[in-house]
Amino acid sequence: MGELVPDSLVKAERSFRTDADGAFTLDADEAVEQARIVIDRVLEGRDENVRFVSFCAFWHSLCGLDSNGRAVSEILGWADTRARRYSAMLKENFDENAIHARTGAHFHSSFWPAKLLWLRHERPRDFERAAAWHSFADVCQQRLFGDARTGISMASATGLFDQRECRWDGELLRFIGVGEGQLPTVLGADAAVRPDEAARKTLAAACRCEILPAIGDGAAENVGSGSLRLGEATLTIGTSAAVRMAYEGDPPASIPRGLWSYRIDDKRVIVGGALSDGGNLIELIRARFNVRGDISEELRARAFDPKIRVEPFFFGERSTGYREDAKGSIEGVSEHHDGVDVILAAMYAVAERLADIVERLERVAPIRRITASGGALREFPRWRSVIEEKLGRTLETSDAAEAALKGAALLALERLGTIKL
Secondary structure (H helix, E strand, C coil), X not given: CCCCCCCCCCCCCCCCEECCCCCEEECHHHHHHHHHXXXXXXXXXXXXXXXXXXXXXXXXXXXXXXXXXXXXXXXXXXXXXCCHHHHHHHHHHCCHHHHHHHHCCCCCCXXXXXXXXXHHHHCHHHHHHCCEEECHHHHHHHHHHCCXXXXXXXXXXXXXXXXXXXXXXXXXXXXXCCCHHHCCCEECCCCCECCCHHHHHHCHHHCCCXXXXXXXXXXXXXXXXXXXXXXXXXXXXXXXXXXXXXXXXXXXXXXXXXXXXXXXXXXXXXXXXXXXXXXHHHHHHHHHXXXXXXXXXXXXHXXXXXXXXXXXXXXXXXXXXXXXXXXXXXXXXXXXXXXXXXXXXXXXXXXXHHHHHHHHHCCCCCCCEEEEECHHHHHCHHHHXXXXXXXXXXXXXXXXXXXXXXXXXXXXXXXXXXXXX
């Protein structure tokens, strides 16, 4: 179910801008234009067949738009940690446990409350110029199709959304100094967006399409991997890493500390934990230790040396501690070790973090099946065996090379009444 159309996959490389202070940003105009080019290439020659457009996008991003829809800030990504001091401000003024139960999110720089406070206090000109605050998915939708209304899935991962009431959290908004009218309208599960006149002129293939609001990439990954039941989880390692369990029903009555709870749509929730370090950590170590080429066989044959200890927080910590001051480190390396040894140690360290998430997820429901997905696990089979060793269980394999894209398509088909998941 849900086969990829031959020769229809288009990929464009994108890199976030980073700096020593913790920036992790995209230029809004450049990112939207890149998305436009990809859509044009996907739809090329398919004008008569395309009726609906569905897409997924990364969660937690934030961008300010002025009254004319122009970006007044860069797109702040999930790994932008410059707002870290404002997590402490939020903790001083709120009961974090109550907010976690309500929004599904801990106070952390990856979420909107801390980001908006940082913008208000340290980028006041951008904050005052912003008539609206949106995710990257909303900005794309507004620029390409003329409508920035968002879906429940994208709104639910902001840290500003009441998961149980399915509305923006008024108490947090008042403290931050943002009006609800500055946030996108949240569409119901059955709603769709019609391209405006400008979109019909610039995206000819979209003129007859209905646009289904974006869902979070993590949610789409679970759907595409076939994990949509309580007790079924997806473990993903791509740029970052995560373990998630999705199911139909309400958020857990008690969300385990260190985990988050978002929504896929109005009837399904997704609970889990995400690490900021995944495949990006392996690439960092490869660059620092000058490790080149395919190292899969070397990793398979290499014995793990427990004297090497990697703290996998080079890109900050999210689950499970959400410590804003966490730093990555490599210890115990001698003249007898090389970069492959360090990479293997990093794989063990990430596996330990993922095992912690799995243990906490089992407080929601016993996990009977875990499906593995993500490019980094496909590239490094040894990493998968390390995780299985840590978990004491075998991982199943997702048959989807692009599970998130497949998940977005399947959810769209369900919303259109074509299939039932």
